Amino acid sequence: MPIISSISLLFGGFVAGVFGALLGLGGGVLLIPFLVMVLGVPMHQAIATSIIAVIATSSAGATMNLERRTVHIRLGMLLEIATVTGAILGGITANYLSASVLAKLFSILLFLVALVMIWRVRQHTGQELIYTGGVLPGSFYDDANRKIVQYTVKNVPAALLVSLIAGNVSGLLGVGGGIFKVPAMHILSGIPMKAATATSNFMIGVTAAASAFIYFAHGHLNPFIATIAALGVLAGSMMGVRMNRRIHGHVLTWIFSLTLLGISIQLYLR
């Protein structure tokens, strides 16, 4: 691989990792368009690379969240039955679809992600929706409010259904799927936002692993591209987590959402 492309890839992975961490995404949403549109990487290879990057960022982020005890590991394991099933089916399906079909599906996904992000900014009121009459009790220490938040989980079947769809999208298009899972866990199951985000981040690594071996077996994992991108995304996500507290989230989300809309249209028309 030429040195210029390697540096571009490392830098692209780093930027995807920074924005992924700042906006609560896995990084794949930005990494795949960069690989395909800027570096000309084939779509299946780009998806396989993104899956590796998702595993890396999930593993690194989950370590920190487990130490903070914000991950609801029991809920995560339960929902993983659905996400892993969806991801395996998605991974198998993707290898029977052409690159152009996957690119079109990915552009539609980007469009939906942008709309969900805009909706989340407009809906944000700062109020937590906490439910205490359900199952699987959990608790964590909230640094911002300096108190222990106790909650339970409601509507588990609905969360399982959304997880199945999110897992399928992850296996098919190489993204974490947290953009759909986190709002669903928060709104449908009454899980506090911090716990929902941390639990989703913990889950996406296992979900990604569920399709990673399928892409590997089909020969879509390029060691140079995947290694350099994974290291770039890993470094970027660590930087993004540190920057997170100093940046105004709403303005960033608006800019990012509009950028995603632009990329999705360009990718669809390619």
Add this chain to the structure above:
Amino acid sequence: MPDSISISNDGRHDAERWTGRVLRIGVWVSASFMVTGLLIGAMYPSTIVAFCSNPTLGNLMMRMISGSFDPVTLMFAGLVFLMFTPILRVITAIVGFGMERDWRFVFVSSVVLLLLVSEIVYSIFIKG
């Protein structure tokens, strides 16, 4: 931070503690393989041998056992180790839940593990 932070879901946290350790070790080991492979490849480009572009898990392991630590093998080894890290995470959770005698979640986690193992078996099968 107060001591009360140590409470977690249901007041039990063996699974969380062990899972966190496994993740940290997994990320560092896989990143070490990948960085070593990249550095050797960058410093000594002649060591980049054209191993096959589409190796199986079996021939990757055989190359590692036979001491063929060329850059491509090291990078693949790092990537495959990273792919196994979430699976180790599930195994550790099963052990952690077992230590807490939470048999319901030992079962739930075992189902997840079974699905992941099925995927690996399927991958080996389609590879031939």
